[in-house]
Amino acid sequence: MVKPRKSVESRKGRRREDLLRRFADYLEGECDASALTIENYLSDLRQFALITWGDDPETWAWAGADRYNARGFLVTIQKLGGTSATIRRKLSALRSFYRFLLREREVAENPFADVQLPRRERPLPKVLSESEVAQLIEAPRLWLEDPRTEKRGPPRRREAIAARDTAMIEVLYSTGMRLSELTGLRETMVDLIGGVVRVLGKGRKQRLCPLGTPAVRALREALRLRPELAAQGKGNRAANAVFLNVRGGRLSGRSVERIISKYAQYAGLPESMSPHVLRHSFATHLLDRGADLRSVQELLGHSSLSTTQIYTHVSVERLKKVYASAHPRA
Structure with a gap:
């Protein structure tokens, strides 16, 4: 049976x-x-x-x-x-x-109907160390000294490209501005004497961003050599844009991404690095050195403080790594 x-x-x-x-x-x-x-x-x-x-x-x-x-x-x-x-x-x-x-009438109830889904994890932004930022800023000079760059035109024009790119990286890191804000910069928005730049952000909101001394110096050099690129354009296509492409037009966001990727390779950093990493690095380094969250919020142009708070988590994670590598009983 x-x-x-x-x-x-x-x-x-x-x-x-x-x-x-x-x-x-x-x-x-x-x-x-x-x-x-x-x-x-x-x-x-x-x-x-x-x-x-x-x-x-x-x-x-x-x-x-x-x-x-x-x-x-x-x-x-x-x-x-x-x-x-x-x-x-x-x-x-x-x-x-x-x-x-x-x-199919195989069960009487769904036991998972009332189980709440966990909140989506918000990945921490990628951040460069201060030394990695310095390597990236130095990369245009390495590119200029590379024999392969001789194919990119006359020496004066190559100098203008390297100066433009150095200033671009310096400004991104010095101000923490977004990519669209960088490509939208016009000469009238930059005050090199006062060391500030007027930024047109999301929702066409304007804010003032301080420029560090290295960024001011790099911008002066880039603007001095800017006519080498402007001469390639026809008429006034660039509308007084600060950063021009090799044809004398306004530099596009996609072009900036390719440029940053190229210099990341020269600096020994991941080629997939985006310009936004410099914005993340700007905010994190400010907080690491004692800046208050409200000030960083204003500098980044965030409408909500909660958006800025993610950088406090980045700073904590960096401190944990330092602790783990340095403390004898970590």
């Missing part, structure tokens, strides 16, 4: 696996999900089953799962080091599965 019972249990196990196959067909046929999405969802469902009931499919009681099983699964994934994005995906898979089971 034992064999028939064993056969019944085996059929139940097969039926529980069959629910997964039906769900996969539903995802493919009705939701037009990709093969990778289906694979990931099924993997998440099996992981839930393994954690909740063990590795024997005959014990996978999908209809018996409750909110405590759901929350227990969430806690387990967190303990295993799952990121916020990973947990959100797994919960999404399980919610979808139980919505499908509800539709």
